[in-house]
Amino acid sequence: MNLTRRSLGAAAAALALSAAVLIPSTAFAGTSGPGTHRTPERSVSYLSHTFRVPADWAVIDLAADPHACVHFGRSAIYLGNPGDAQNCTVHAVSRTEALLVQPDSASGTALTTVNTTGQEIHAVGGGVRVTAAYGSDHALISRILTGAGLPAETTAPSLGGAAGKPATGAPVARTASAPVAAPQAAAAVAAASTNHTGRGFDACAAPSSNAMSGWKADSPYGAVGIYIGGSHRACAQANLTPSWVQQQASAGWSFMPLYVGPQAANLSSPAGQGAAAADDAADQAAGLGFAPGSLLYYDMENYSSGYSTNVLSFLSSWTRQLHARGYNSAVYSSSSSGIADLVRNVSGYTMPDAVFSANWNNVVDTNDSVLPAGYWNQHQRVHQYAGNVTETWHGISITIDRDYLDVQVAPTTPAAPVNGAFFHDIRLASGGWTAFDALDGLDGAPTFNGPEAAIAGMPDGTAQVVGIGNDGNVYHETRLTNGSWTGFAPLNGIGTSTMQARKVAIAGLPDGTSQVLAIGNDGNVYHQTRLTSGSWTGFAPLNGIGTPTMQAREVAIAGLPDGTSQVTVIGNDGNIYHETRLTNGSWTGFAPLNGIGTSTMQARAVAITGLPDGTSQVLAIGNDGNIYHQTRLTSGSWTGFAPLNGIGTPTMQAGAVSIAGMPDGTSQVLAIGNDGNAYHQTRLTSSDWTGFQPIAGYDGAPTFNGPRAAITAMPDGSAQILTIGH
Structure with missing residues (x-):
C-alpha cells in the first residue's frame, strides 16, 4: 500500500531520534572456538533497552521516516510507531527475521507471547512493545529479546484448535503480523459484513481510518481486503484493530479477511498445517470482531503443478477446520494454479465455500475461463482483475489490487448432533405406508x-x-x-x-x-x-x-x-x-x-x-x-x-x-x-x-x-x- 499524505512533523522525528541510539561497536554472536561460525552483531538502544541484532540488519527510525513500510520480509529493526501512511507495495512476498520496537506507556505485567503458527512473537515490558516476525530462525529472535531484558516466551492463547502448535515447514511469505488478538474479544461485526456485490480492493497494510473515509466518499469501492494473520503476512498492520474494523463496518465497508500462511513449497504436513492455519485464522478473526459465519480467505500464491497434491490437501483441511470453528472458507489463488486445481478436483477434496480468482484481465466481473459456469455460481466468487496499481481518491493515494465481488454466503455453525x-x-410391498x-x-x-x-x-x-x-x-x-x-x-x-x-x-x-x-x-x-x-x-x-x-x-x-x-x-x-x-x-x-x-x-x-x-x-x-x-x-x-x-x-x-x-x-x-x-x-x-x-x-x-x-x-x-x- 502506498499512502502519500504526510502527517507527522519534524518535532516527532527529533524526539524519536533522541530515543534511539545506534552503538557502532561490532561484536560476534555465539561462542568463539575452532570451527565456530560467528555472526557479526551490533547494538541498537531504544528507550533503555539494547537489542543486539545481526550487523547487516537495517535500522529504520520511523519517526524520521513516517512513510517507511514496516515490512517483515526485510532483515531490519524498526524503531517507533509506524505511520498511518506507509509506502508499501501490494505484492510483498517474503518473510524473514525482523523487529518492530514501539514505545508503550501502559502499565501492567511484562509478557512475551509466541504464536508459532503465525510465526510471530509479541513482547511488552519496560516501556516498549515489540512485534517480532521470524522465518526460519525463531531462536535468533528469542535471543535478541531476552538479551534486551524482555520476558521469556509463553504460548499465545487460542480460542480452540491448534493455533499454539508449531507449524511445520519454513515460511516463504506475503504479509507480517499484528499482535495475536485476545480470544475473548466480542464480535464487533456481523457475519454478513463479509458479503458484498460490487468492487473492492486489497492493500498490503490496512489503510488509516482517514483514508478509508475519503475512499468511501469518492471511490467506486465498497469492500476492502485486510490481512488478518499468517506466517507469510509481510506488512505490519498498524491500523488493524477491533475498533478499526467496527468503525469501517459502521461506515458501510464490507471485508475480505485474508490469512497468509505457508505457501505451496512449505507444505511438509499439509493436513496438519491446514488445520493449524484455520485455527489461527479463526482466532485472529474473532479477536478483530468477525462473528462466526464470516467468510475467511486463505491466500495461496501461484505455484507449480508439482505442489498440487499438497496444496489440495492443505486447503481441504483448512476448510474442514474453519467449518468446525463455525467460519466459512474461501481460497484466493491464481486462476492457473490454485483455482484450476480446485476445479479439477471438486469431488476429491473438501471444497471452499467461495473462490477468489487472481486473473489480471481487467474485466470487471467474476467470470473466469477456468471456472465452469456451474461451479461456485451461487454468489460465491471474487475476481482480482488488476494488480499493483496506484489510485488516488479524496487526495489519498493507495497502491492496491482491484477486485470484483459477488459474495452472498450464508453463515455456518460447527456441526452438532440434533437429538430428536x-x-x-x-x-x-404395495407401495402404501402405515x-x-x-x-x-x-x-x-x-x-x-x-x-x-x-x-x-x-x-x-x-x-x-x-x-x-x-x-x-x-x-x-x-x-x-x-x-x-x-x-x-x-x-x-x-x-x-x-x-x-x-x-x-x-x-x-x-x-x-x-x-x-x-x-x-x-x-x-x-x-x-x-x-x-x-x-x-x-x-x-x-x-x-x-x-x-x-x-x-x-x-x-x-x-x-x-x-x-x-x-x-x-x-x-x-x-x-x-x-x-x-x-x-x-x-x-x-x-x-x-x-x-x-x-x-x-x-x-x-x-x-x-x-x-x-x-x-x-x-x-x-x-x-x-x-x-x-x-x-x-x-x-x-x-x-x-x-x-x-x-x-x-x-x-x-x-x-x-x-x-x-x-x-x-x-x-x-x-x-x-x-x-x-x-x-x-x-x-x-x-x-x-x-x-x-x-x-x-x-x-x-x-x-x-x-x-x-x-x-x-x-x-x-x-x-x-x-x-x-
Whole structure:
C-alpha cells in the first residue's frame, strides 16, 4: 500500500531520534572456538533497552521516516510507531527475521507471547512493545529479546484448535503480523459484513481510518481486503484493530479477511498445517470482531503443478477446520494454479465455500475461463482483475489490487448432533405406508431421543435398531414380527458397560446374525457381531490403511447374500473408503472410491446396501451437497458415481441419505432434503428411477421433518424406516 499524505512533523522525528541510539561497536554472536561460525552483531538502544541484532540488519527510525513500510520480509529493526501512511507495495512476498520496537506507556505485567503458527512473537515490558516476525530462525529472535531484558516466551492463547502448535515447514511469505488478538474479544461485526456485490480492493497494510473515509466518499469501492494473520503476512498492520474494523463496518465497508500462511513449497504436513492455519485464522478473526459465519480467505500464491497434491490437501483441511470453528472458507489463488486445481478436483477434496480468482484481465466481473459456469455460481466468487496499481481518491493515494465481488454466503455453525425422538414407519410391498410411531425410551420415557439411528431387516422378518442416546451410549433393540419391541438396552464397550460413540450402523446377514459398526469417541471405527443366540462378540477396532485403527467421520455397512459384509466410511480426509469382511472374519482392507474424474470421492455422508444378485449400491452426498449413486458389480469393479435427479432439478441436494436393496432387485432410497423433509424413491431393475416424493409426517403432518433417516429391506418386500424427528 502506498499512502502519500504526510502527517507527522519534524518535532516527532527529533524526539524519536533522541530515543534511539545506534552503538557502532561490532561484536560476534555465539561462542568463539575452532570451527565456530560467528555472526557479526551490533547494538541498537531504544528507550533503555539494547537489542543486539545481526550487523547487516537495517535500522529504520520511523519517526524520521513516517512513510517507511514496516515490512517483515526485510532483515531490519524498526524503531517507533509506524505511520498511518506507509509506502508499501501490494505484492510483498517474503518473510524473514525482523523487529518492530514501539514505545508503550501502559502499565501492567511484562509478557512475551509466541504464536508459532503465525510465526510471530509479541513482547511488552519496560516501556516498549515489540512485534517480532521470524522465518526460519525463531531462536535468533528469542535471543535478541531476552538479551534486551524482555520476558521469556509463553504460548499465545487460542480460542480452540491448534493455533499454539508449531507449524511445520519454513515460511516463504506475503504479509507480517499484528499482535495475536485476545480470544475473548466480542464480535464487533456481523457475519454478513463479509458479503458484498460490487468492487473492492486489497492493500498490503490496512489503510488509516482517514483514508478509508475519503475512499468511501469518492471511490467506486465498497469492500476492502485486510490481512488478518499468517506466517507469510509481510506488512505490519498498524491500523488493524477491533475498533478499526467496527468503525469501517459502521461506515458501510464490507471485508475480505485474508490469512497468509505457508505457501505451496512449505507444505511438509499439509493436513496438519491446514488445520493449524484455520485455527489461527479463526482466532485472529474473532479477536478483530468477525462473528462466526464470516467468510475467511486463505491466500495461496501461484505455484507449480508439482505442489498440487499438497496444496489440495492443505486447503481441504483448512476448510474442514474453519467449518468446525463455525467460519466459512474461501481460497484466493491464481486462476492457473490454485483455482484450476480446485476445479479439477471438486469431488476429491473438501471444497471452499467461495473462490477468489487472481486473473489480471481487467474485466470487471467474476467470470473466469477456468471456472465452469456451474461451479461456485451461487454468489460465491471474487475476481482480482488488476494488480499493483496506484489510485488516488479524496487526495489519498493507495497502491492496491482491484477486485470484483459477488459474495452472498450464508453463515455456518460447527456441526452438532440434533437429538430428536426416534420414529418408525413401514412402506408396504404395495407401495402404501402405515404411519409413524415413536419408539419408547428408557425407564418408561415416552420416546427414545438421540442424534444417530440405524435399522437392519433380518431374514426371519424381525428388524434390529441401533441408536446413540442423549448420553452418547450405543443402544440396541429388536422389533418382533408381531410389531412389538424388546426395548432398548446398552451395548458394552471395550472393558466398559457402555459404548460411547459418535456414529453407528447395522446390517443383517443371511445366517441371522447382525453386524454393528460404531465410530467411537476416539474417532476410530469399531465392529462387532450379534450372534443368533443374542450374545455379542464385543467391539474391536478396524485397521486403517497402514495403521492399526481407522479414523472416520461417517460409517455404513451392508450384508451380502454370500455372507460377506461391505463397509463404507468417510475418512478424516473426507474421502470415501470401502472394504469387505469375508465369511471367515478377515478383512480385505480399505481402499478409496474414485470420484467423478478424480482418484478419490469427497463426501459428507455415505450409505451402502446389498442386492440379491450379489451387487451392492452406494449413495454419497458430495461436498456440493448433491446425492450421487453407483453400483459395485460382483466382479468388484464399480460403475462410477452419477448424480440423482431432484424434484424438477438435475441434482438432489440433501443432508442425510440411506439405501435398501429389496428382494425383487430394486432398491429404495430415503433422503433428508435441504428443506429438512424426508423424501423417498425407488430404483427399478431397469436402472430407472421413480423420482423423489415427500413422505407424510407424524400425526397427520404432510411431511416428515428431521435431521436423520434410515431404511432397510424386509423379506416380504416391505421396507422399514427409522427417522429422527425435530
